[in-house]
Amino acid sequence: MKEKLVFLHLPKTGGTSLHHLLSQSFEQKEICPERYNFLMSMNESDLSQYRFFSGHFSLKDVPLALRNQNVVSVFRDPKERLLSEFYYLRGLTWDFVEEHGIEHAAIAKRSDLLTWLRGQDDIGTILRALAVPDIDQRGEEIFKSEAIESARRSMRSLTAIGIFELFDVTVAHIHATLGLKIPAKTTHMQITPGSGKVGVVSSPFDSSAEKRFERTPQIEEELDRLTELDRQLYDYSRELFHAQVSANGLTLAKALLNLNERIGAERDAVLADYDKALSERNTVTVERDIALSERDIALSERDALSAACDHAKRYPWKYVKHAAKLRLQ
Incomplete structure (x- = not known):
């Protein structure tokens, strides 16, 4: 893998989950804390200390030196992505929205779906993220064709791309392309808006x-x-994704084989631990049964002694006669 990795995280495309998985291949000090579109405001010295850049970046706002490194992104069906964004914003609590001043979330919470959609612009998230140079002539047919071709060129230049609807394959494909170990499992995560904190x-x-x-x-x-x-x-x-996966088939197959072997080894280790725990439990059970048996014997002996004591209290003369006979013998 090249020295640095840039992840263009389009909102509501599973990007936070992928960010979490990719970040495990880097030390914390190597991960750039900037998660929004302000990389251009960082000087070269600041950028040089990091190896992993991940956030809601537009390609045009990524410094050229970083564009020449590994750059990956994930794409989602535009309609489903837009609906997911609306319901995500709408689902935030009012207290949180007001505390952090998230105006676009407040608009979503006050609106029904149709009203909210009518308030959005028609420059899509993918186009805005990938078109270079900046988008400044909305609506013209010439602009549209040029912008789309620019975005396609940008897409072809990416080291690897993924598809949200095929997320498990996406994770394996991107990791294999970058020469990273494929994670055994994925966890759905998302970033808490306004905080920059990632979590379940x-x-x-x-x-x-x-x-x-x-x-x-x-x-x-x-x-x-x-x-x-x-x-x-x-x-x-x-x-492009299917072409990349096909071209990357051997590498991906080897990576998946290694993953299967690793999962198999981990499974065998878990089963061995389970068998050991089961054996220890059985040993403890046997020891418990022995202890219970000994307890029952002790209780039985105690009951016998208690019964003998009660009998002696009730019929003391019998024991006196018996003691006298023993003395005579």
Whole structure:
């Protein structure tokens, strides 16, 4: 793998999970803390101390020196990504939104789905992330074709790409391409907005905001309008992804074989630990049964002695006569 890795994390594409997995191949001091689109504001000296850059970056805002390193990204069906973003923002608690001043989340929470969609621009997330240079002529057909071709060139230049809907294959493909060990399992994680902290999905989400809106013809029309450009790029990304996986087949197959062997070894180790624990449990059970048996014998002897004592108290003369006979003998 080249010295540095840049992960272009498009929102709601499983990027936080992939960030977490990739970060395990780097020391904490090698991971750039910048998770938003401000790499250009960092000087060369600051950038040089890090090896892993991961965040909501647009390619045009990634310093050229980093673009020549390993760059990866994951893409998702544009309609599903847009809906996921809406419900994610809508699910944040009001306390959290107000505390961190997340205005776009407040808009989503105050809006129904159709109203929110009508307030979005039609430059898709993929196009905005990959088109170089900057997008500044919205709506013109010439601009659209040029921007899409620019984004396609950028997509082809990426070291590896992934598809959200094929996330397990994506994880294996990206790790294999980078020469990294494929993780045995993935955990769904997401970043807490406004904090930059990554973790397993939890608060600050409001379970009462889980209402799903019916996808009416009007909503479908808005989704089509908003994702027209990104749909072309997403379809292209799937073609590239399958081509990359096919071309990377031998490397990926070897990596998956190593993964299977590692999982098998870990499974055997777990089974061995289980058998050992089972054996120890059986030994403890036998020892317990012996102890219980000895306890029962002791209790039986105690009961016999107690009965003899009670008998002696009730019929003391019998024991006096018996003692006298013993003396005479």
